[in-house]
Amino acid sequence: MANKDLRDWLAEIEAISELQIITGAEPKEEIGGLVDIFMRKMGGPALLFDEVPGYPKGTRVLANILTSAPRINVALGLPAKGTEMDLVQWWRGYMRDAPMIKPVQVNGGPLCENILEGKDVDLYRIPTPVWHELDGGPFIGTACLVIVKDPDSDWINYGAYRVQVHAKDVASVMISPGKHGRIIMQKYHDRGLPCPVAVVVGVHPAMFMLSGLELPYGKSEFEAAGGIFGEAVEIMNMPKTGLPVPANAEIAFEGYIHPNDKVQEGPLGEWTGYYSGDSRPEPAIRIETMMHRNNPILLGAIPAVPPNDNTFYLGSYRCGAIWNQLEAAGIPEVKGVWAHEAGGSRFWTTVSIKQLYGGHAKQAGMVAAHCLAGAYCNRWTIVVDDDIDPTNIDEVIWAMSTRVDTREDIDIIEGGWSSALDPMCYDGDTDRRNGRVIINACKPFKRKDTFPLVARNTKGLDERVRAKFAHVLPDGV
Numbered sequence: 001m002a003n004k005d006l007r008d009w010l011a012e013i014e015a016i017s018e019l020q021i022i023t024g025a026e027p028k029e030e031i032g033g034l035v036d037i038f039m040r041k042m043g044g045p046a047l048l049f050d051e052v053p054g055y056p057k058g059t060r061v062l063a064n065i066l067t068s069a070p071r072i073n074v075a076l077g078l079p080a081k082g083t084e085m086d087l088v089q090w091w092r093g094y095m096r097d098a099p100m101i102k103p104v105q106v107n108g109g110p111l112c113e114n115i116l117e118g119k120d121v122d123l124y125r126i127p128t129p130v131w132h133e134l135d136g137g138p139f140i141g142t143a144c145l146v147i148v149k150d151p152d153s154d155w156i157n158y159g160a161y162r163v164q165v166h167a168k169d170v171a172s173v174m175i176s177p178g179k180h181g182r183i184i185m186q187k188y189h190d191r192g193l194p195c196p197v198a199v200v201v202g203v204h205p206a207m208f209m210l211s212g213l214e215l216p217y218g219k220s221e222f223e224a225a226g227g228i229f230g231e232a233v234e235i236m237n238m239p240k241t242g243l244p245v246p247a248n249a250e251i252a253f254e255g256y257i258h259p260n261d262k263v264q265e266g267p268l269g270e271w272t273g274y275y276s277g278d279s280r281p282e283p284a285i286r287i288e289t290m291m292h293r294n295n296p297i298l299l300g301a302i303p304a305v306p307p308n309d310n311t312f313y314l315g316s317y318r319c320g321a322i323w324n325q326l327e328a329a330g331i332p333e334v335k336g337v338w339a340h341e342a343g344g345s346r347f348w349t350t351v352s353i354k355q356l357y358g359g360h361a362k363q364a365g366m367v368a369a370h371c372l373a374g375a376y377c378n379r380w381t382i383v384v385d386d387d388i389d390p391t392n393i394d395e396v397i398w399a400m401s402t403r404v405d406t407r408e409d410i411d412i413i414e415g416g417w418s419s420a421l422d423p424m425c426y427d428g429d430t431d432r433r434n435g436r437v438i439i440n441a442c443k444p445f446k447r448k449d450t451f452p453l454v455a456r457n458t459k460g461l462d463e464r465v466r467a468k469f470a471h472v473l474p475d476g477v
Protein backbone atom coordinates (compact mmCIF):
# COMPACT_ATOMS: atom_id res chain seq x y z
CA MET A 1 0.00 0.00 0.00
CA ALA A 2 1.25 3.51 -0.83
CA ASN A 3 2.44 5.81 1.98
CA LYS A 4 -0.03 8.21 3.52
CA ASP A 5 0.19 11.58 1.83
CA LEU A 6 -0.94 15.13 2.49
CA ARG A 7 -4.39 14.37 1.08
CA ASP A 8 -4.87 11.46 3.50
CA TRP A 9 -4.06 13.80 6.39
CA LEU A 10 -6.51 16.37 5.01
CA ALA A 11 -9.26 13.74 4.91
CA GLU A 12 -8.46 12.70 8.46
CA ILE A 13 -8.55 16.23 9.88
CA GLU A 14 -11.70 17.07 7.93
CA ALA A 15 -13.34 14.07 9.59
CA ILE A 16 -12.63 15.58 13.02
CA SER A 17 -13.82 19.07 11.95
CA GLU A 18 -10.33 20.56 11.95
CA LEU A 19 -10.37 21.89 8.37
CA GLN A 20 -11.92 25.01 6.88
CA ILE A 21 -12.10 25.61 3.13
CA ILE A 22 -11.93 29.22 1.97
CA THR A 23 -12.60 30.26 -1.62
CA GLY A 24 -11.89 33.49 -3.45
CA ALA A 25 -8.84 34.77 -1.51
CA GLU A 26 -5.99 35.98 -3.75
CA PRO A 27 -2.32 35.30 -2.92
CA LYS A 28 -0.83 38.83 -2.97
CA GLU A 29 -2.24 39.73 0.43
CA GLU A 30 -5.55 38.05 1.23
CA ILE A 31 -4.36 34.48 1.84
CA GLY A 32 -1.52 35.71 4.06
CA GLY A 33 -3.83 38.21 5.74
CA LEU A 34 -6.35 35.52 6.64
CA VAL A 35 -3.68 33.08 7.82
CA ASP A 36 -2.25 35.78 10.08
CA ILE A 37 -5.65 36.36 11.70
CA PHE A 38 -6.36 32.65 12.20
CA MET A 39 -2.91 32.01 13.70
CA ARG A 40 -3.38 34.50 16.53
CA LYS A 41 -4.96 31.78 18.62
CA MET A 42 -3.89 28.15 18.59
CA GLY A 43 -6.65 25.60 18.12
CA GLY A 44 -8.27 27.18 15.05
CA PRO A 45 -8.84 25.07 11.91
CA ALA A 46 -6.33 24.35 9.17
CA LEU A 47 -7.12 26.54 6.15
CA LEU A 48 -7.40 25.18 2.62
CA PHE A 49 -7.64 27.95 0.02
CA ASP A 50 -9.30 26.95 -3.22
CA GLU A 51 -10.64 28.83 -6.24
CA VAL A 52 -7.77 31.27 -5.91
CA PRO A 53 -8.50 34.12 -8.36
CA GLY A 54 -6.40 33.74 -11.52
CA TYR A 55 -5.67 30.03 -10.94
CA PRO A 56 -7.55 26.88 -11.93
CA LYS A 57 -10.01 25.52 -9.37
CA GLY A 58 -8.25 22.78 -7.44
CA THR A 59 -4.85 24.51 -7.35
CA ARG A 60 -4.77 25.07 -3.62
CA VAL A 61 -2.85 26.55 -0.71
CA LEU A 62 -2.93 24.93 2.72
CA ALA A 63 -1.79 26.81 5.83
CA ASN A 64 -2.31 27.07 9.59
CA ILE A 65 -1.57 23.36 9.57
CA LEU A 66 0.02 22.34 12.88
CA THR A 67 -1.57 24.89 15.19
CA SER A 68 -3.69 22.42 17.15
CA ALA A 69 -2.70 19.39 19.22
CA PRO A 70 -5.32 17.15 17.52
CA ARG A 71 -3.88 17.89 14.06
CA ILE A 72 -0.33 17.19 15.23
CA ASN A 73 -1.57 14.01 16.90
CA VAL A 74 -3.27 12.83 13.71
CA ALA A 75 -0.11 13.56 11.72
CA LEU A 76 1.92 11.41 14.09
CA GLY A 77 -0.64 8.59 14.05
CA LEU A 78 -1.79 9.26 17.65
CA PRO A 79 -5.35 9.53 18.99
CA ALA A 80 -6.64 12.98 18.00
CA LYS A 81 -7.93 13.79 21.47
CA GLY A 82 -4.59 13.60 23.31
CA THR A 83 -3.43 16.65 25.27
CA GLU A 84 -0.38 18.82 24.66
CA MET A 85 1.39 16.96 27.47
CA ASP A 86 0.61 13.56 25.88
CA LEU A 87 2.29 14.92 22.78
CA VAL A 88 5.34 16.02 24.76
CA GLN A 89 5.50 12.53 26.27
CA TRP A 90 5.28 10.98 22.80
CA TRP A 91 8.21 13.05 21.56
CA ARG A 92 10.20 11.97 24.63
CA GLY A 93 9.75 8.35 23.72
CA TYR A 94 10.38 9.01 20.06
CA MET A 95 13.67 10.73 20.84
CA ARG A 96 14.82 7.90 23.08
CA ASP A 97 14.07 5.19 20.52
CA ALA A 98 14.82 7.26 17.35
CA PRO A 99 13.43 4.56 15.01
CA MET A 100 14.85 4.67 11.47
CA ILE A 101 13.57 2.88 8.34
CA LYS A 102 15.39 3.29 5.04
CA PRO A 103 13.29 4.73 2.20
CA VAL A 104 12.33 2.53 -0.72
CA GLN A 105 12.79 3.47 -4.37
CA VAL A 106 9.65 3.42 -6.54
CA ASN A 107 9.22 3.95 -10.22
CA GLY A 108 7.32 7.26 -10.32
CA GLY A 109 4.18 8.26 -8.49
CA PRO A 110 1.45 10.91 -8.39
CA LEU A 111 4.10 13.65 -8.44
CA CYS A 112 4.78 12.74 -12.08
CA GLU A 113 1.30 13.78 -13.23
CA ASN A 114 2.80 17.03 -14.57
CA ILE A 115 6.46 17.30 -15.61
CA LEU A 116 7.82 20.63 -16.85
CA GLU A 117 11.38 20.79 -18.12
CA GLY A 118 13.72 23.54 -19.33
CA LYS A 119 11.89 26.59 -20.64
CA ASP A 120 8.53 25.09 -19.59
CA VAL A 121 9.39 25.30 -15.90
CA ASP A 122 6.96 27.77 -14.37
CA LEU A 123 6.74 28.39 -10.65
CA TYR A 124 3.97 30.88 -11.36
CA ARG A 125 1.58 27.99 -11.97
CA ILE A 126 1.37 27.84 -8.17
CA PRO A 127 -0.46 30.65 -6.33
CA THR A 128 2.41 31.36 -3.96
CA PRO A 129 1.35 33.87 -1.30
CA VAL A 130 3.13 36.95 -0.06
CA TRP A 131 2.55 35.89 3.54
CA HIS A 132 3.04 39.30 5.18
CA GLU A 133 2.82 42.77 3.70
CA LEU A 134 6.47 43.67 4.30
CA ASP A 135 7.85 40.36 2.96
CA GLY A 136 10.24 40.73 0.05
CA GLY A 137 8.08 38.58 -2.24
CA PRO A 138 6.21 35.28 -2.46
CA PHE A 139 7.73 32.40 -0.48
CA ILE A 140 6.90 28.98 -1.92
CA GLY A 141 9.09 27.23 0.64
CA THR A 142 8.17 27.48 4.30
CA ALA A 143 6.80 24.02 5.12
CA CYS A 144 9.23 22.58 2.60
CA LEU A 145 11.95 19.97 2.24
CA VAL A 146 15.17 21.35 0.75
CA ILE A 147 17.03 18.20 -0.24
CA VAL A 148 20.78 17.92 -0.84
CA LYS A 149 23.26 15.03 -0.93
CA ASP A 150 26.60 15.03 0.86
CA PRO A 151 29.25 14.75 -1.91
CA ASP A 152 31.46 12.64 0.40
CA SER A 153 28.93 9.99 1.42
CA ASP A 154 25.45 8.61 0.79
CA TRP A 155 23.90 11.00 3.29
CA ILE A 156 20.78 12.71 1.97
CA ASN A 157 19.70 15.63 4.15
CA TYR A 158 16.51 17.58 4.04
CA GLY A 159 15.70 20.73 5.99
CA ALA A 160 13.08 23.47 6.08
CA TYR A 161 14.90 26.50 4.74
CA ARG A 162 12.84 29.31 3.28
CA VAL A 163 12.54 29.46 -0.50
CA GLN A 164 11.51 32.62 -2.34
CA VAL A 165 10.20 32.79 -5.90
CA HIS A 166 12.10 35.30 -8.11
CA ALA A 167 11.21 34.26 -11.67
CA LYS A 168 9.41 31.37 -13.31
CA ASP A 169 12.58 29.27 -13.11
CA VAL A 170 14.57 31.03 -10.37
CA ALA A 171 14.17 30.66 -6.62
CA SER A 172 16.46 31.39 -3.69
CA VAL A 173 17.18 29.56 -0.47
CA MET A 174 18.25 31.08 2.83
CA ILE A 175 20.17 28.59 4.98
CA SER A 176 21.69 29.81 8.24
CA PRO A 177 25.33 29.01 9.10
CA GLY A 178 25.75 25.63 10.77
CA LYS A 179 22.64 24.07 9.23
CA HIS A 180 23.32 20.82 7.46
CA GLY A 181 22.06 22.05 4.11
CA ARG A 182 24.52 24.93 4.23
CA ILE A 183 27.46 22.74 5.24
CA ILE A 184 26.73 20.36 2.36
CA MET A 185 26.23 23.18 -0.18
CA GLN A 186 29.55 24.68 0.88
CA LYS A 187 31.35 21.38 0.23
CA TYR A 188 30.35 21.58 -3.45
CA HIS A 189 31.22 25.28 -3.71
CA ASP A 190 34.64 24.79 -2.08
CA ARG A 191 35.36 22.40 -4.95
CA GLY A 192 34.10 24.91 -7.52
CA LEU A 193 31.06 22.73 -8.25
CA PRO A 194 27.36 23.62 -8.40
CA CYS A 195 25.29 22.11 -5.60
CA PRO A 196 22.39 19.95 -6.85
CA VAL A 197 19.22 20.68 -4.90
CA ALA A 198 15.58 19.59 -4.90
CA VAL A 199 12.79 21.48 -3.18
CA VAL A 200 9.59 19.69 -2.21
CA VAL A 201 6.45 21.54 -1.16
CA GLY A 202 3.36 19.66 -0.03
CA VAL A 203 4.10 16.45 1.85
CA HIS A 204 2.49 14.62 4.74
CA PRO A 205 2.94 16.92 7.76
CA ALA A 206 4.95 14.33 9.71
CA MET A 207 7.54 14.47 6.97
CA PHE A 208 7.58 18.26 7.10
CA MET A 209 7.87 18.27 10.91
CA LEU A 210 11.17 16.43 10.65
CA SER A 211 12.37 19.02 8.17
CA GLY A 212 12.39 21.63 10.94
CA LEU A 213 13.97 19.42 13.62
CA GLU A 214 17.66 19.33 14.42
CA LEU A 215 18.48 15.70 13.65
CA PRO A 216 22.14 14.85 14.27
CA TYR A 217 24.73 15.49 11.53
CA GLY A 218 24.78 12.59 9.08
CA LYS A 219 21.26 11.35 9.90
CA SER A 220 18.67 11.10 7.14
CA GLU A 221 15.28 12.73 7.65
CA PHE A 222 13.79 10.28 5.13
CA GLU A 223 14.81 7.40 7.40
CA ALA A 224 13.46 9.23 10.46
CA ALA A 225 10.16 9.82 8.64
CA GLY A 226 10.00 6.09 7.92
CA GLY A 227 10.49 5.56 11.65
CA ILE A 228 7.45 7.73 12.43
CA PHE A 229 5.25 6.14 9.74
CA GLY A 230 6.39 2.65 10.69
CA GLU A 231 7.08 1.92 7.01
CA ALA A 232 9.60 2.96 4.37
CA VAL A 233 9.01 6.30 2.65
CA GLU A 234 8.53 5.79 -1.10
CA ILE A 235 10.95 7.96 -3.00
CA MET A 236 11.70 8.55 -6.67
CA ASN A 237 14.67 10.30 -8.22
CA MET A 238 14.36 13.69 -9.88
CA PRO A 239 15.41 13.38 -13.54
CA LYS A 240 18.38 15.82 -13.64
CA THR A 241 19.99 15.75 -10.21
CA GLY A 242 18.93 12.23 -9.25
CA LEU A 243 17.96 13.58 -5.83
CA PRO A 244 15.24 11.55 -4.08
CA VAL A 245 11.83 13.12 -3.42
CA PRO A 246 8.65 11.57 -1.98
CA ALA A 247 6.75 10.03 -4.89
CA ASN A 248 3.44 11.29 -3.49
CA ALA A 249 4.56 14.91 -2.95
CA GLU A 250 2.38 17.70 -4.30
CA ILE A 251 5.05 19.91 -5.90
CA ALA A 252 8.81 19.45 -6.43
CA PHE A 253 11.49 21.22 -8.39
CA GLU A 254 15.18 20.62 -8.87
CA GLY A 255 18.15 22.57 -10.07
CA TYR A 256 21.56 23.84 -9.11
CA ILE A 257 23.01 26.41 -6.73
CA HIS A 258 26.15 27.72 -8.44
CA PRO A 259 29.07 29.12 -6.41
CA ASN A 260 28.65 32.89 -5.85
CA ASP A 261 25.35 32.96 -7.73
CA LYS A 262 23.12 35.05 -5.48
CA VAL A 263 19.88 37.01 -5.77
CA GLN A 264 18.47 39.70 -3.50
CA GLU A 265 16.36 37.74 -1.02
CA GLY A 266 13.84 38.52 1.72
CA PRO A 267 12.96 39.77 4.13
CA LEU A 268 10.43 37.33 5.56
CA GLY A 269 8.66 38.00 8.86
CA GLU A 270 10.29 35.72 11.44
CA TRP A 271 8.95 33.36 14.12
CA THR A 272 9.87 35.94 16.76
CA GLY A 273 7.18 38.21 15.31
CA TYR A 274 9.66 40.66 13.80
CA TYR A 275 11.65 41.22 10.65
CA SER A 276 15.18 40.44 11.68
CA GLY A 277 16.98 42.28 8.90
CA ASP A 278 16.84 43.73 5.44
CA SER A 279 16.84 42.00 2.12
CA ARG A 280 20.23 40.32 1.44
CA PRO A 281 21.90 38.38 -1.39
CA GLU A 282 21.28 34.66 -0.90
CA PRO A 283 21.98 31.59 -3.06
CA ALA A 284 19.91 31.31 -6.25
CA ILE A 285 18.41 28.02 -7.37
CA ARG A 286 18.43 27.74 -11.18
CA ILE A 287 15.56 25.37 -11.79
CA GLU A 288 15.70 22.70 -14.52
CA THR A 289 12.68 20.54 -13.74
CA MET A 290 9.38 21.16 -12.01
CA MET A 291 6.81 18.47 -11.24
CA HIS A 292 3.43 18.62 -9.63
CA ARG A 293 0.34 16.55 -9.07
CA ASN A 294 -2.95 17.42 -10.68
CA ASN A 295 -4.70 19.96 -8.45
CA PRO A 296 -1.48 20.62 -6.47
CA ILE A 297 -1.49 21.86 -2.90
CA LEU A 298 1.12 24.33 -1.70
CA LEU A 299 1.80 23.71 1.99
CA GLY A 300 2.76 26.66 4.19
CA ALA A 301 3.93 26.93 7.82
CA ILE A 302 4.15 30.63 8.37
CA PRO A 303 6.33 32.48 10.84
CA ALA A 304 4.47 35.43 12.42
CA VAL A 305 3.89 37.16 15.73
CA PRO A 306 3.67 34.13 18.03
CA PRO A 307 1.76 31.94 18.50
CA ASN A 308 2.36 30.72 14.97
CA ASP A 309 2.51 27.62 12.81
CA ASN A 310 6.28 27.80 12.54
CA THR A 311 6.81 27.20 16.25
CA PHE A 312 3.82 25.46 17.87
CA TYR A 313 4.70 21.91 16.85
CA LEU A 314 8.41 22.58 17.39
CA GLY A 315 7.56 23.62 20.95
CA SER A 316 5.97 20.25 21.72
CA TYR A 317 9.07 18.47 20.43
CA ARG A 318 11.48 20.77 22.25
CA CYS A 319 9.64 20.34 25.55
CA GLY A 320 10.16 16.59 25.23
CA ALA A 321 13.86 17.23 24.67
CA ILE A 322 14.12 19.60 27.65
CA TRP A 323 12.34 17.06 29.86
CA ASN A 324 14.72 14.28 28.78
CA GLN A 325 17.70 16.56 29.37
CA LEU A 326 16.43 17.57 32.82
CA GLU A 327 16.23 13.89 33.72
CA ALA A 328 19.65 13.22 32.22
CA ALA A 329 21.00 16.01 34.46
CA GLY A 330 19.57 14.15 37.45
CA ILE A 331 16.58 16.39 38.21
CA PRO A 332 13.96 14.14 39.84
CA GLU A 333 10.16 14.28 39.64
CA VAL A 334 9.71 16.46 36.57
CA LYS A 335 5.97 16.36 35.86
CA GLY A 336 5.65 18.50 32.75
CA VAL A 337 7.41 20.95 30.43
CA TRP A 338 5.67 23.44 28.18
CA ALA A 339 7.15 26.19 26.05
CA HIS A 340 4.23 28.55 25.83
CA GLU A 341 3.31 29.28 22.23
CA ALA A 342 2.91 33.03 22.78
CA GLY A 343 6.62 33.06 23.64
CA GLY A 344 7.45 31.60 20.23
CA SER A 345 7.95 28.24 21.99
CA ARG A 346 11.52 29.27 22.81
CA PHE A 347 11.45 32.52 24.79
CA TRP A 348 9.23 31.05 27.54
CA THR A 349 9.57 27.64 29.21
CA THR A 350 7.49 26.36 32.13
CA VAL A 351 8.59 23.28 34.08
CA SER A 352 6.44 21.61 36.71
CA ILE A 353 7.99 19.47 39.41
CA LYS A 354 7.00 17.64 42.55
CA GLN A 355 9.35 19.35 45.00
CA LEU A 356 11.46 16.88 46.95
CA TYR A 357 13.98 19.13 48.70
CA GLY A 358 14.96 22.76 49.21
CA GLY A 359 16.72 24.05 46.10
CA HIS A 360 15.08 21.47 43.84
CA ALA A 361 13.00 24.12 41.99
CA LYS A 362 15.96 26.44 41.51
CA GLN A 363 18.05 23.56 40.16
CA ALA A 364 15.31 22.59 37.68
CA GLY A 365 14.99 26.18 36.46
CA MET A 366 18.72 26.66 35.97
CA VAL A 367 19.07 23.43 33.99
CA ALA A 368 15.95 24.03 31.86
CA ALA A 369 17.17 27.52 30.97
CA HIS A 370 20.60 26.32 29.88
CA CYS A 371 20.36 22.71 28.66
CA LEU A 372 20.90 22.20 24.92
CA ALA A 373 17.20 22.03 24.03
CA GLY A 374 16.15 24.96 26.22
CA ALA A 375 18.99 27.45 26.05
CA TYR A 376 18.72 28.99 22.57
CA CYS A 377 16.83 32.31 22.72
CA ASN A 378 15.32 31.59 26.12
CA ARG A 379 14.16 34.63 28.14
CA TRP A 380 11.78 33.30 30.82
CA THR A 381 11.93 29.98 32.64
CA ILE A 382 9.20 29.40 35.23
CA VAL A 383 9.19 26.48 37.65
CA VAL A 384 5.83 25.53 39.14
CA ASP A 385 4.53 22.84 41.50
CA ASP A 386 2.88 19.73 40.15
CA ASP A 387 -0.63 21.01 40.93
CA ILE A 388 -0.10 23.54 38.13
CA ASP A 389 -0.66 22.50 34.51
CA PRO A 390 2.24 24.10 32.60
CA THR A 391 0.15 24.25 29.41
CA ASN A 392 -2.45 26.38 31.20
CA ILE A 393 -1.10 29.93 31.22
CA ASP A 394 -3.81 31.09 33.68
CA GLU A 395 -2.55 28.58 36.23
CA VAL A 396 1.07 29.54 35.57
CA ILE A 397 0.32 33.24 36.07
CA TRP A 398 -1.61 32.40 39.24
CA ALA A 399 1.44 30.55 40.58
CA MET A 400 3.73 33.42 39.62
CA SER A 401 1.37 35.85 41.31
CA THR A 402 0.98 33.98 44.58
CA ARG A 403 4.02 31.74 45.19
CA VAL A 404 7.07 33.88 44.41
CA ASP A 405 9.23 35.18 47.23
CA THR A 406 10.95 38.06 45.45
CA ARG A 407 13.88 37.94 47.89
CA GLU A 408 15.20 34.71 46.44
CA ASP A 409 12.99 33.31 43.69
CA ILE A 410 13.94 35.55 40.76
CA ASP A 411 17.33 35.09 39.10
CA ILE A 412 18.60 37.11 36.19
CA ILE A 413 21.37 35.43 34.23
CA GLU A 414 23.32 37.44 31.68
CA GLY A 415 25.18 36.21 28.62
CA GLY A 416 22.92 33.33 27.56
CA TRP A 417 22.90 31.69 24.11
CA SER A 418 20.89 33.89 21.79
CA SER A 419 20.38 34.68 18.13
CA ALA A 420 20.36 37.69 15.86
CA LEU A 421 16.62 36.96 15.54
CA ASP A 422 16.12 37.89 19.20
CA PRO A 423 15.39 41.62 19.14
CA MET A 424 16.97 41.97 22.61
CA CYS A 425 20.12 40.03 21.80
CA TYR A 426 23.27 41.95 22.55
CA ASP A 427 26.11 42.27 20.02
CA GLY A 428 23.85 40.76 17.32
CA ASP A 429 26.52 39.98 14.73
CA THR A 430 29.47 39.02 16.86
CA ASP A 431 28.42 37.43 20.10
CA ARG A 432 24.67 36.85 20.06
CA ARG A 433 23.91 36.62 23.75
CA ASN A 434 21.01 37.69 25.93
CA GLY A 435 19.79 38.04 29.49
CA ARG A 436 17.21 35.66 30.93
CA VAL A 437 15.01 35.39 33.98
CA ILE A 438 14.44 32.22 35.98
CA ILE A 439 11.49 32.32 38.34
CA ASN A 440 10.77 29.81 41.06
CA ALA A 441 6.98 30.00 41.31
CA CYS A 442 6.70 26.95 43.56
CA LYS A 443 5.43 27.14 47.11
CA PRO A 444 8.45 27.70 49.40
CA PHE A 445 9.68 24.19 50.22
CA LYS A 446 9.87 24.91 53.95
CA ARG A 447 6.20 25.99 53.92
CA LYS A 448 4.86 23.22 51.72
CA ASP A 449 2.77 21.73 54.55
CA THR A 450 1.59 25.06 55.98
CA PHE A 451 0.93 26.99 52.77
CA PRO A 452 -2.69 28.22 52.45
CA LEU A 453 -5.03 25.55 51.12
CA VAL A 454 -6.23 25.88 47.54
CA ALA A 455 -9.86 26.95 47.12
CA ARG A 456 -10.74 24.69 44.20
CA ASN A 457 -12.58 21.37 43.75
CA THR A 458 -10.60 18.32 44.73
CA LYS A 459 -9.89 15.91 41.86
CA GLY A 460 -12.54 13.57 43.27
CA LEU A 461 -15.31 16.20 43.31
CA ASP A 462 -14.28 17.35 39.84
CA GLU A 463 -14.64 13.81 38.51
CA ARG A 464 -17.98 13.20 40.25
CA VAL A 465 -19.69 16.33 38.92
CA ARG A 466 -18.12 15.95 35.48
CA ALA A 467 -19.43 12.40 35.23
CA LYS A 468 -22.94 13.35 36.36
CA PHE A 469 -23.27 16.70 34.56
CA ALA A 470 -21.21 16.21 31.39
CA HIS A 471 -24.21 17.42 29.36
CA VAL A 472 -24.18 20.91 30.92
CA LEU A 473 -20.42 21.51 30.72
CA PRO A 474 -19.04 23.39 27.70
CA ASP A 475 -16.24 21.75 25.68
CA GLY A 476 -12.75 22.17 27.06
CA VAL A 477 -13.76 23.34 30.57
Ligand SMILES: Cc1cc2nc3c(=O)[nH]c(=O)nc-3n(C[C@H](O)[C@H](O)[C@H](O)COP(=O)(O)O)c2cc1C
Nearest residue numbers: 159160161162174175176179180181212213214301
Ligand atom coordinates in the same frame (compact mmCIF):
# COMPACT_ATOMS: atom_id res chain seq x y z
C1 LIG B 1 8.69 26.50 8.93
C2 LIG B 1 10.17 26.57 9.19
C3 LIG B 1 10.96 27.46 8.47
C4 LIG B 1 12.34 27.51 8.69
N1 LIG B 1 13.09 28.37 7.95
C5 LIG B 1 14.43 28.34 8.03
C6 LIG B 1 15.23 29.12 7.16
O1 LIG B 1 14.74 29.88 6.33
N2 LIG B 1 16.58 29.01 7.25
C7 LIG B 1 17.18 28.20 8.18
O2 LIG B 1 18.39 28.13 8.22
N3 LIG B 1 16.44 27.45 9.04
C8 LIG B 1 15.07 27.50 8.99
N4 LIG B 1 14.32 26.75 9.82
C9 LIG B 1 14.97 25.91 10.83
C10 LIG B 1 15.52 24.62 10.23
O3 LIG B 1 14.56 24.00 9.42
C11 LIG B 1 15.95 23.65 11.31
O4 LIG B 1 17.00 24.22 12.05
C12 LIG B 1 16.35 22.29 10.76
O5 LIG B 1 16.83 21.49 11.80
C13 LIG B 1 17.39 22.41 9.69
O6 LIG B 1 17.73 21.14 9.20
P1 LIG B 1 19.21 20.56 9.39
O7 LIG B 1 19.34 20.28 10.87
O8 LIG B 1 19.22 19.33 8.58
O9 LIG B 1 20.13 21.62 8.93
C14 LIG B 1 12.93 26.68 9.65
C15 LIG B 1 12.14 25.79 10.38
C16 LIG B 1 10.77 25.73 10.15
C17 LIG B 1 9.94 24.75 10.93
